[in-house]
Amino acid sequence: MHILFLTAQLPEPAQSGGTLRTSGLMRGVHAAGHDVHLLSFATEEQARTGQEALAGYCASVEVVPPPQRRITDRLRDLAFTNMPDMQRRFDSPLYAARLSALLAEQRFDLVQMESLEMAAYLPIIRREQPGVPVIYDSFNAEYDLQRTIYETERRSRRVVGALYSWVQWRRLKRFERRVCRAVQHVIAVSDADADAFERLAPGCPVSVVPNGINTGLYAHGDASLDLGAAPLVFTGSMAYRPNVDAAWWFADQVLGKVRAFVPEAKFFVVGSQPHPRLNPLRQREDVQITGWVPDVNPFLHAAAVYVVPLRMGSGTRLKLLQAMAARKAVVSTRIGAQGLDVEDGVQLRLADNALDFAQAVITLLSDAGACRALGQAGADYVRQHYDWDVIVPRLLRVYDQIKENPIPK
Known part of the structure; x- marks a missing residue:
């Protein structure tokens, strides 16, 4: 399969939680014989640092500079839109244009969005390749994460933090529900998160592929x-x-x-x-x-x-x-x-x-x-x-399910 991964951070060097997960999954998918393509946000320095490692498992790598989102932009969105912060965090016309061109240039068998931020680009995927299956690989059930933050901040009497998280929790429920209903499969990192997605969007296909490490x-x-x-x-x-x-x-x-x-x-x-x-x-x-x-x-x-x-x-x-x-x-x-x-x-x-x-x-x-x-x-x-040798086969089984149940044309 030709698989396009969309990531908010370059998977290499793999140091943070998200990059460790994405790197491990992509390496495992490549080792299973699939062609792995990557479109990611990265600075020039990050791209140089990760280039050698990425070349070991990616058929192609394209990077776009991360957008510079100011606090005034966040406050404007908070006050004048109904969008959660995560939906706007990586809003980039450059990334949108490169994704459109990439999807127009070649056909992919699957697109995998790594984290909820990348789901903001789902309309472009649907426009350019309507029949391609899309996976949302969640790092968290984000709406539920904001709920726990809100409850902790409220108990600690941190009013500003609690108010912010209450707003984000409500907005994320709407956004994440739409995403879960729009993709072919949702990947959760735990049974608890899978339950949260099933409560959020009953009937959406959810599989658990836990975090892993080498x-x-x-x-x-x-x-x-x-x-x-x-x-x-x-x-x-x-x-x-x-x-x-x-x-x-x-x-x-x-x-x-x-x-x-x-x-x-x-x-x-x-x-x-x-x-x-x-x-x-x-x-x-x-x-x-x-x-x-x-x-x-x-x-x-x-x-x-x-x-x-x-x-x-x-x-x-x-x-x-x-x-x-x-x-x-x-x-x-x-x-x-x-x-x-x-x-x-x-x-x-x-x-x-x-x-x-x-x-x-x-x-x-x-x-x-x-x-x-x-x-x-x-x-x-x-x-x-939790070794990748145990975890990656669970993702590959999801791929097999998607191949066996293609989107009707």
Whole structure:
């Protein structure tokens, strides 16, 4: 099959959650014998950096500079349109023109939209190639994600954030419902997200293709990084609201309780574009905000305990899979472990309030044997269920279903 992938971010280098997923799926589709074509947003520097890796599995790659969307544009859309922010986030006449030309130049057997942002280009696909099957590969059930953010912000009495997410939640319900009804298949990353899509658009075809990783990349990491006696590590894009909230909550509500019993404990917030809301944490000796790092693997292997203190979200967490593959003992909220079939005390520890979370961390820091056993159990679980060798065949079965049930001409 000739398959066109539409992405908001270049899949290489694969570092963020979305790029890790897209890269893994595209590599697997190529390895299965399909021709993979890519149209993506990227700067010139990003295109140069990813060129060599993409050439290994893409028959063609075209990039368009990402649009520069100002805060005034977002405020205008918020006030004067009914469109969710995600629908407008990658609005680009250049991308639209290149997509139109690409679809006019060659026939594709399938178009796969990676993330809801790319669904804004669905009308162009329908206009240029009306009969081509389209897949919406969701990174989250986005409307449901905004619902959880709204509820958390409301409980925390952050009025502006709660109001914004309430508006986005309502608008995303309408937009995501239209998308689900307009495509041939929806891919969800978890059973919970699949249920959310079925509630949103009853009868739409939904399959679960979980997030995955190359477990071998994390099994044997560089252990030379010294983060001290009791480093607690959390990774992810620190411009992403759920991660910002998680880092702040852990530092504000949990870390002090841990240090009362383990004074040498220190919290490492590892990820790109730290939000200004995290700036006050930079003044603390027990917190280090690293900003962007070229590779999270050394931080994973240097961690005494990996923490996932998420209080809002949807989908599944690639960060958690990475840490488990690195044989790290993990403490997570249940939202942080959402979508994974795990049990407290078996593959990881689960805790949802500050006191229980701190106690779980303290217990692991005080028992090296328990840390090792939990880390090994987590690594075995991820290798058996979330390696790309296990995940990609599920996507290929969706392709087979689509081939067996073509769109009537």
